[in-house]
Amino acid sequence: MPTLEQLDAALARSSRSVPAIARLGGGTVPQTDAGQPWRVVGNDAVVYQLRQPSGRVLALRCPLSDTFDQRQADRFRGLAALPAAAPRGGGRDRRLPLAGSLAYVEDGVSLAGSDLRSSVHPVVAMDWVMGPTLLSATDRACRANDRPYLAALADAWRDLVAGLDEAGFAHGDLAADNVLIESGGRIVLVDYDTCAWSGADFDITTPGTAGYAHPRFDPRVSVRYRDAFASLVIYVALRALAIRPDLRQRGGDGPTAVGGALLFSAADLANPEGSTIFGLLRGLGQPAVEALGQALRQACRNAPAAVPTVEEWGRLADEAGRVAAKPRPGGGGRAAAPREFSGPMTAQRRQELVTRLNSLLLTGDEESAHRYWYRSGLHDDETSRVEIGPRMADLERRRAIRLVREA
Known part of the structure; x- marks a missing residue:
């Protein structure tokens, strides 16, 4: 199994030990002042940066396990071949929210073994996404009490999940540190070891990141429902934080935590009735968020295949919001006209x-x-x-x- 130390040593002498670099067009791997390759370490992989002469920056993702078998190779080859969908009617861009220029290099890095024999391991390359993780961006917005930004993130997340559902694509491990926000605002998903899509229904063998995964893991769940629970967890968290940013002080992990929770912990999801966070959602005074919290609470109890889809929980939130907006008795019998495009700018x-x-x-x-x-x-x-x-x-x-x- 590749170790972090072996990979660091190989990337430090990349011209000799990383054949993938030449195949990708050359470049250099930045190093720290201590002479160590600059990298980001996750649970299952380490990502190095490759700076090319053209100015392009690529991410080199190296697995930290021997589980990268032929099925995984087929998965990444399939991802690299997925066509980028053209913008649809109304100018809306429905391309999959993935990093560009995905490439799978089977013999990407050569590692020296203890018996002096070398072994080759795959490397997955893609465009380096410049921007913070959703976890970091949310934490920063909560500290700044930036409710509009958090509300915009929630809306953008709902649109992204709806696009994935429409495309028949499942990420398989949605979590706040697998979501990046580019400087231009586009949301990009990373870490594709569990992806599946129409015509490529790869098995799912791991339950996903704690704090986002369903308490009752079921590997038989179809592609359409694999992201349903985690996407709902993230949406409810963002909607709640847009009302009460200070809730991050009661739940969630630090902005740099690997697999860090936005708001709900694995314990909250395993026992929503005993959860302080779920209890706080009931007192927010926002019917839409309270309805979403109840939907998530019920989803924790139900089987993974019974979790509502984005269409269903989106409709629930919209209906709860409309009910809350109805005029009170004696208020003229009709709701006030929308002020979005007229009236003073309060x-x-x-x-x-x-x-x-x-x-x-x-x-x-x-x-x-x-x-x-x-x-x-x-x-x-x-x-x-x-x-x-x-x-x-x-x-x-x-x-x-x-x-x-x-x-």
Whole structure:
């Protein structure tokens, strides 16, 4: 089994011990001041960085086990061959939220053994995703009490999961440190050892990350339901934290914890009735989040195959929100007209509009974000122009270049 020490030694002399680098077009592996290759260590793999002469940066993922068998090789070859879906109607980009330029190199790294014999091991290469993990970004937003950003993250997460469901793709181990947020706001999933998709229903042999995995692991669950529980755990956590960022002080792990929980621990999910966090969700005064908390509580008790899909829990949240928005008796018999595109720009209204705009930006739907920036009136609001104007100006430049190229 490859060890971290063996891999570090090989990457330190990468020109001789890492054939994958030449096959990928060359480059250098950055090192620390101590002469050790710079890397990120996870539970099952270590990831090194490869900087190429062109300026491109790749991630070199090296397994820390001998379980990388032919099935895993087939999985990564299949992932590398998946076509990138073109943007669909309305300009929405429904490409799979995966790192680009995925490549599987079977004899990627050569390791020296104790008997002086060398052994070769695979390397998986992909574009290096520049940005924090969802765990780190959420922790930072909670510390800053940035409710609009957390609400936008929740909306973006729901859109991402809906896209995966529509594509028939399952990650298999959704957790906050397997989710990265690029500098431009796009959410990207990493760590593909458990992925499956339509036509490639690979077996699932591990229960997933504690704090996200269902308490009752069932390897027979179909592809469509493999991400249902973990995606609901993350969505409920983000929705709750968008209301009470201070809940991170009561639950969840530190921003650099491997496999760290956003809010719910494995113990919370195993015993929701005895969980302090689940109890706090009941008192948030937000019917949609309370309904989602109840759905998650029930999902913990049910079999994994009975967990609601994103379509089902999304509908539940929407319906609970609409019920809460109904006028009280004597209030005129009808709900107040939406104020999204008219009326004075109060602080509350600005926060609501910015939350929606951030959601569109996080999902990469730049065309809709462009329209919303103008239709919402944010572009006429001085405070919004200061806070978001530079980012929207960058979007406008990219959009102008794209329109010229398409003309």
